[in-house]
Amino acid sequence: MQLSIPISHWLTLPSRLLVEKVAAPSISINSSDEVLIGATLGGDDNAFRILVDRFMDEVSRTVTGMLGPVAEVDDVVQEVFIKLHRSLTSFRGDSSLKTFVIRMAINKSLDALRKRKRARWLQPWSLAEDQDPVSSANSDGNIESVERKRELRRAIDRLPDNQKAVIVLRMIEDLSTQETATALNLPYGTVLSRLKRGLDRLKSDLESSTWLD
């Protein structure tokens, strides 16, 4: 009987394994999400660093949109990425990684808003009321423009949390209605109705109608 695999194959196996390990797909900023997830799960911190860099803009915009310009934005953004690192094993790829990350950013922001409400309820006279939504860093800028931004931020903050999430994803993150529905785990119709109600409320809250198309 003849061996189907030559002995030389077994003799060279260790060196070939070594070569294959070295020749494993190298990580770069152009690597796909799947490759970076695989490398991160294999313990490569650089791969995760690239993922953080890739989604930092989306996460920071989403969290800022939800919470406003407050110091806790930084902490919430960090929490989102730490949670992402822990949850990568459970990522099955049903939706894109971007949608997965944005869903985490929304959930963490909602948690932070709940905590804020609880703190306000416990301390009605707390400093939270004194926070200025738009910082005074623009004092040398156009007063009218600063006032407009302040009004806009107040209008966003007055929205119920579920409508705010839809407005942030649909209008600020520029996701489609379907992507928003996937990110928030909601039916398409619910997203449309929340968007409409949120927009109506924003419009009625904003004093100047010249902002709207």
Next chain:
Amino acid sequence: MSIAQHHHSSEADVPEGLSQELRMLVHEERDETMMSMPTERVMRALGASRSWKKENVLSLELVSWFRPVVLAGSFVILMLIAYNVKLSSTNDYDQSPTEMLLGLPPVTVASAYELSIEDH
């Protein structure tokens, strides 16, 4: 406005002017709020959370082991309380339910002074 943009904004009648205003506002707010080098800070926080986990692995393991014990203990205590309450409501004797359950003689002020000294 590109065709794609137009299609996108008309999908659910999103006013493009308001969208632009919101995007600009959030951009400015984010730049004012976020500290520099956010990625580095995330990686540092990740390292810190990992080392915390490593240092506390024993206590976390102990907590996970004792969780069922605590649950079972709480359940037993609740059952005993319920039993005690039920027995108290139907008890016509001078003894407390605990004394009855353990078969102890009733302890009163009078019985405390009635010392029975037996000669052996």
